[in-house]
Amino acid sequence: MNGGSAIPGASMRLIDSHAHLQADRFGADVDLVVGGARLAGVERLLVPGWDPDSSSDAVALVERFGGLDAAVGVHPHEAAAVDAAGWDRIVTLAEDPRVVAIGETGLDTDRGFSPLADQLANLRRNLALALATGKPAILHCRSKAGKRDAQDLLVGELRAASFGDSATRDAFGERPPAVIHSFSGPVDYAEVILGLGLAISFSGLVFRAGEEASAEVVRLVPPDRLLVETDSPFLSAPGAPKKRNEPEWVAVTARWAAEQRGEEMELVGARLVEAYDHVFERHGR
Ligand SMILES: [Zn+2]
Numbered sequence: 001m002n003g004g005s006a007i008p009g010a011s012m013r014l015i016d017s018h019a020h021l022q023a024d025r026f027g028a029d030v031d032l033v034v035g036g037a038r039l040a041g042v043e044r045l046l047v048p049g050w051d052p053d054s055s056s057d058a059v060a061l062v063e064r065f066g067g068l069d070a071a072v073g074v075h076p077h078e079a080a081a082v083d084a085a086g087w088d089r090i091v092t093l094a095e096d097p098r099v100v101a102i103g104e105t106g107l108d109t110d111r112g113f114s115p116l117a118d119q120l121a122n123l124r125r126n127l128a129l130a131l132a133t134g135k136p137a138i139l140h141c142r143s144k145a146g147k148r149d150a151q152d153l154l155v156g157e158l159r160a161a162s163f164g165d166s167a168t169r170d171a172f173g174e175r176p177p178a179v180i181h182s183f184s185g186p187v188d189y190a191e192v193i194l195g196l197g198l199a200i201s202f203s204g205l206v207f208r209a210g211e212e213a214s215a216e217v218v219r220l221v222p223p224d225r226l227l228v229e230t231d232s233p234f235l236s237a238p239g240a241p242k243k244r245n246e247p248e249w250v251a252v253t254a255r256w257a258a259e260q261r262g263e264e265m266e267l268v269g270a271r272l273v274e275a276y277d278h279v280f281e282r283h284g285r
Contacts, residue, residue: 103138
C-alpha cells in the first residue's frame with residue numbers, strides 16, 4: 001500500500017474490472033485495500049467469483065463496501081469440482097441486483113486443472129446464464145505459451161451459443177455480451193472477438209514475455225469496449241508487489257494502454273469509466 005502517490009499515472013480516473021478481493025490474501029486488511037484503490041482514483045471495481053463460495057463472498061463484499069460490483073460464476077479450473085447443487089447456488093446468486101456479470105468462466109488449456117470436457121460443459125452453462133440474465137460473461141482464456149487452442153475453442157463456443165448475433169442483441173441490446181478478461185492471444189483472435197461485439201480487458205499480463213501482441217490489440221479496441229484490470233491478487237504489473245497485487249496498481253496498465261494508443265491519460269481515464277458503465281449495467285441500483 002502506498003496510497004497511490006508513488007504510482008505513475010495514478011492521477012487519472014481509473015477502473016479495475018477484475019479484482020478478487022474476496023480471496024484469502026485480502027482477509028486481514030481488505031478495508032485498507034479498498035481505501036487505497038479509492039485514493040488512487042479507482043472509481044469502479046468489480047469482484048468476480050470463481051466458484052459458489054467465492055461468488056457468494058463477492059456479493060457479501062459488495063454489500064459491505066458499497067460502490068463495488070460483483071460477478072458470479074465458475075472458473076475453468078473449478079469446472080469439474082462444481083456439481084449441480086453448486087451450480088444452482090450460482091444461478092440463484094445471479095439474480096441479485098449487486099451482480100452485474102457472470103464469471104469468471106472460460107477455458108484454460110495451459111494448466112489443465114479440470115478436464116477439457118468439464119471446462120466446455122461449464123463454459124456452456126455460464127454462457128447460457130449470461131444470455132438468460134442479460135449480464136455479460138467474463139471470460140478467462142489461456143493456452144500454453146505460443147499456442148492458441150483455447151482461444152480458437154472459445155470462439156467456436158461463443159458462435160455456437162449465438163454470441164454476437166441477434167440472440168445476444170435481444171438479451172444485451174447495444175452492450176457487449178461478454179468481456180475477454182486479462183487478454184492473451186494473437187491479433188487475429190482479437191479481431192474476431194471484437195467482431196462478435198465483445199469487450200476486452202487488459203491486465204499486468206501484457207508486460208510478460210510472449211504477450212507482445214497485446215500492444216497491437218489495445219490499439220484496435222473501440223473506446224467503449226476497452227477495460228483494464230489487475231486480476232488481484234495475481235498478475236502484478238511491473239512495480240506492483242509480486243506476492244499480492246492490489247487494485248491501485250491498475251494505474252500501470254491504464255497508462256500503458258494510453259501510451260500504446262497515443263492518447264492523453266486524462267482522456268483514456270474518463271473513457272475507461274464510461275466503458276465500465278456501458279459494459280456492466282447496474283440493475284435497479
Ligand atoms: Zn480472475
